[in-house]
Amino acid sequence: MNSKNNFNNRCYKIVSSIPKGKISTYGDIAKVLGTKAYQAVGNAMAKNPNLISVPCHRVIESDGSIGGYALGTSKKITLLKKEGIIVKKDKVSNFKNLIHQF
DNA sequence: GGAATGACACTAA
DNA sequence: GTTAGTGCCATTC
Numbered sequence: 138m139n140s141k142n143n144f145n146n147r148c149y150k151i152v153s154s155i156p157k158g159k160i161s162t163y164g165d166i167a168k169v170l171g172t173k174a175y176q177a178v179g180n181a182m183a184k185n186p187n188l189i190s191v192p193c194h195r196v197i198e199s200d201g202s203i204g205g206y207a208l209g210t211s212k213k214i215t216l217l218k219k220e221g222i223i224v225k226k227d228k229v230s231n232f233k234n235l236i237h238q239f
Numbered sequence: 240g241g242a243a244t245g246a247c248a249c250t251a252a
Numbered sequence: 253g254t255t256a257g258t259g260c261c262a263t264t265c
Contacts, residue, residue: 144262163247167261174261175247183246184263198247205246213246 144170145181149191151239152182157192158221159237160229162199169239183207195220201232 151166163175170178182193185207194216198204203224206213214224223230 167247172261173248173259176245176260177247177262179246180244180261180263181246185246193246196246200248203246207246210246 144174144177145184145186148178148181149187152191152193152196154239155192155195155237158235160195160197160217160222160232160235161237162197163204164199165236165239166196179204195237197229197232201229203227203229 147170148166151169152161155161163178166178167173167175179196182191182196183205185191185193188207194206194213196204203210203213203217210227214227217224217229222232222235229235
């Protein structure tokens with residue numbers, strides 16, 4: 138409970154700190170956490186007990202791919218487009234320019 | 240306590 | 253440039 142909640146809370150805190158119109162990658166988030174648990178970050182979001190409070194749809198893969206989403210990748214892409222992000226073929230075009238650096 | 244999985248990332252072919 | 257295989261961390265069964 139404590140340990141896992143600590144790690145998850147850390148991820149949610151970082152993701153929640155991503156401003157609108159910006160995105161981030163699992164790898165970058167893991168780096169901020171001080172770990173290489175790329176999948177663990179995504180895994181925490183997968184369980185997503187905080188989906189409503191955490192804009193996890195702003196988190197994509199290091200290649201700019203959409204990756205996945207609890208509500209479905211399609212929904213995630215739609216949300217990103219609403220944020221002003223250009224999504225091309227299930228991948229963010231200018232994602233390199235949209236990466237939010239902590 | 241151990242094994243398997245996962246919304247990833249990296250390297251090699 | 254694309255595809256395949258392997259490795260890493262944390263969570264879950």
